[in-house]
Amino acid sequence: MSFTGPIRQDWEPVVVRKKAPTAAAKRDEKAVNTARRTGGAVETVKKYNAGSNKGASTSTGLNTKKLDDETEVLAHEKVSTDLRKNLIAARMEKKLTQAQLAQQINEKPQVVQEYESGKAIPNQQIISKMERVLGVKLRGKK
Template sequence: MAGIVQDWEPVVLRKKAPTSAARKDEKAVNAARRVGAEIETVRKAAAGTNKAAKSTVTLNTRKLDEETENLAHEKVPSELKRAIMQGRMQKKLTQAQLGQMINEKPQVIQEYESGKAIPNQQIIAKLERALGVKLRGKK
């Protein structure tokens, strides 16, 4: 072990030094500040990004602006809400227990029962199997 030598000299890593053009600009700004001249700075909108400098209005954007139809997500029908609640109550399950049975969060069950959820056929099928109640097929 006597032959092992360790080099404990620190290694310092620094950022790359500014280019000569950047140093000239910095010197000019500092000189203007010392004299008391007013300095105006401009922030570039897309600086450092990979975005185009100018935004173009596309055909799709125009179509969306001209669209007058009011679109909304499909909500859970009231018959489905009631059927889920009744099936859960008959089995004497809480929303959390039912959610655990079908591997979904209790919040999903709560959203279905309150009518806020967007209907998902896979979740409805899981609920049918867990509750033993037919929830689909009437529509």
């Protein structure tokens, strides 16, 4: 089958519009309007601070005095200096870089760096992995 006529293009504009309100929304609006016209009981409720956090920050809670009176300093436990020094010494003795040690214990190099700088929160599993790879006891007595 061959086409022998001239090639034609459709230059009609295409108009894209927003969706019309759904049937359920129209129905709800219709029901409220009908109830208002007939004098039926229509109860409206004003929601204050709906969908915002304004009310949460401005309201004074019962525990604010307790929080103000709190004197205990709460902080995460950090790696001890003994553990840091032992880790650095053992790693240097094995002639490993931080990246190589991290690869052997299946952790990111940043983890080893944080342990050596003392910023890490001690994780016993990671410490035991490092002890196993380095062949030394990092915690407690040698």
